[in-house]
Amino acid sequence: MDLREKKKSKVRLVVQIxxxxxxxxxxINKTASEAGAGIPFVSDASLHALCPFGGVVTLYNxxxxxxxxxxxxxxxxxxxxxxxxxxxxxxxxxxxxxxxxGSLQEWTGKIGRxxxxxxxxxxxxxxxxxxxxFARFGVLGxxxxxxxxxxxxxxxxxDPYYALxxxxxxxxxxxxxxxxxxxxxxxxxxERPWCKYACPYGALLGVFNKFRIFKIKRNAxxxxxxxxxxxxxxxxxxxxHKGTVGDxxxxxxxxxxxxxxxxxxxxxxxxxxxxxxxxFKKEEKxxxx
Numbered sequence: 427m428d429l430r431e432k433k434k435s436k437v438r439l440v441v442q443i444x445x446x447x448x449x450x451x452x453x454i455n456k457t458a459s460e461a462g463a464g465i466p467f468v469s470d471a472s473l474h475a476l477c478p479f480g481g482v483v484t485l486y487n488x489x490x491x492x493x494x495x496x497x498x499x500x501x502x503x504x505x506x507x508x509x510x511x512x513x514x515x516x517x518x519x520x521x522x523x524x525x526x527x528g529s530l531q532e533w534t535g536k537i538g539r540x541x542x543x544x545x546x547x548x549x550x551x552x553x554x555x556x557x558x559x560f561a562r563f564g565v566l567g568x569x570x571x572x573x574x575x576x577x578x579x580x581x582x583x584x585d586p587y588y589a590l591x592x593x594x595x596x597x598x599x600x601x602x603x604x605x606x607x608x609x610x611x612x613x614x615x616x617e618r619p620w621c622k623y624a625c626p627y628g629a630l631l632g633v634f635n636k637f638r639i640f641k642i643k644r645n646a647x648x649x650x651x652x653x654x655x656x657x658x659x660x661x662x663x664x665x666x667h668k669g670t671v672g673d674x675x676x677x678x679x680x681x682x683x684x685x686x687x688x689x690x691x692x693x694x695x696x697x698x699x700x701x702x703x704x705x706f707k708k709e710e711k712x713x714x715x
Contacts, residue, residue, distance in 0.1 A: 438522070438679065442529040449526055453591035509631070516696070517638045518631035521621060522660075522679030527587045528621050528628075531613040532660060538614035547617045547662065555662075558623045559675060566626035586620060617660050622675065632674035640696045642671040642682065648693045655682040655694060665694065 509520045521528055539546045550558070569581045582588045583599035586606035592598040593606065612619040621628050644655070644665060655665035661675040665682045681687060683694045 438681075441523050442532075445524045446526040446529050450591060457595055510634075513631050513634035513638065515639050517635050517640075517642075517676060517678035518628065519678045521625075521628050521631060522677035525587070527590055527609070528618060528677070530590065531609065531618045531620060534610055534613035535617045535660075538617075541614065546615070549615045555622075561623050562625050562629040565624050566629045569626045581626070617662070618677075621677065622661060628677070629674070632676065635672050635674060635676045640698060642676070642678075642680075642694065643697055644669055644671075644694045645692065648690050649688075650690055652689065654687040654689070658682055658687040 512519050535546070572580050582602070584601045584605055586602060586609050589598045589602035589606040593603055609620040616622070642665075646669065649666065651666055653666055656663065658681045659665060660679060660681060661673070661677055663671060663673050663676060663682070665671055671682070680696075683696070684691055685695070688694050
């Protein structure tokens, strides 16, 4: 890997760290502001204002009951619109590049991989894993239902994302803290367990993989079936045997592309049609980015 490729490989990590720190700083400043010691030039918005999933459930509540959900800010609706727009183009980039909880699981997983090596991410039998991956759609249905019935965002009491940035305050409910600890601990054995099995927002965004404009595709003519695509995929998608990655579990992290995994240039990448290409090359095919 040359210097140019090394720089590209760190882009996602830099983006992940940026959003993890930014949301953390805003959450801390919210607490400091309530004590009269806020940080100048830093937003003191509550985490509800930064929750794009809150925009989903409050719009559902508005359409069914005609009222907004308590504690939800219009900024959540705006964030939801931006994330949905990105999902239409590139899939669930929020999950793979922005979500702090997803990043924390991924970073913790690196420790687990060093401890268990080849055993890491193989503790759950494949048949059980396939069944468990549908559980997050059940969570999504439950969240929408209880929110519509109660008119409040009850899921915050069990949301590890909310607990991640509020565990030091009285706002974080005990169940959410317990689930957060379990999620982080589980990441030592399974890569991104919350994302795979329980995240309702990930379940919703995953649907966009079926009709996103820029898809991840593999060129079977140049693929040497080395297996690196699947080995590097955080969601364990068998990219090596797919022409187009349209799995509901894909988080658009781009770890399977030729820029990160494949030793053969231009075998896996983003495009609108045809075989995959290297999106960083100057000579681009028609319909590519």
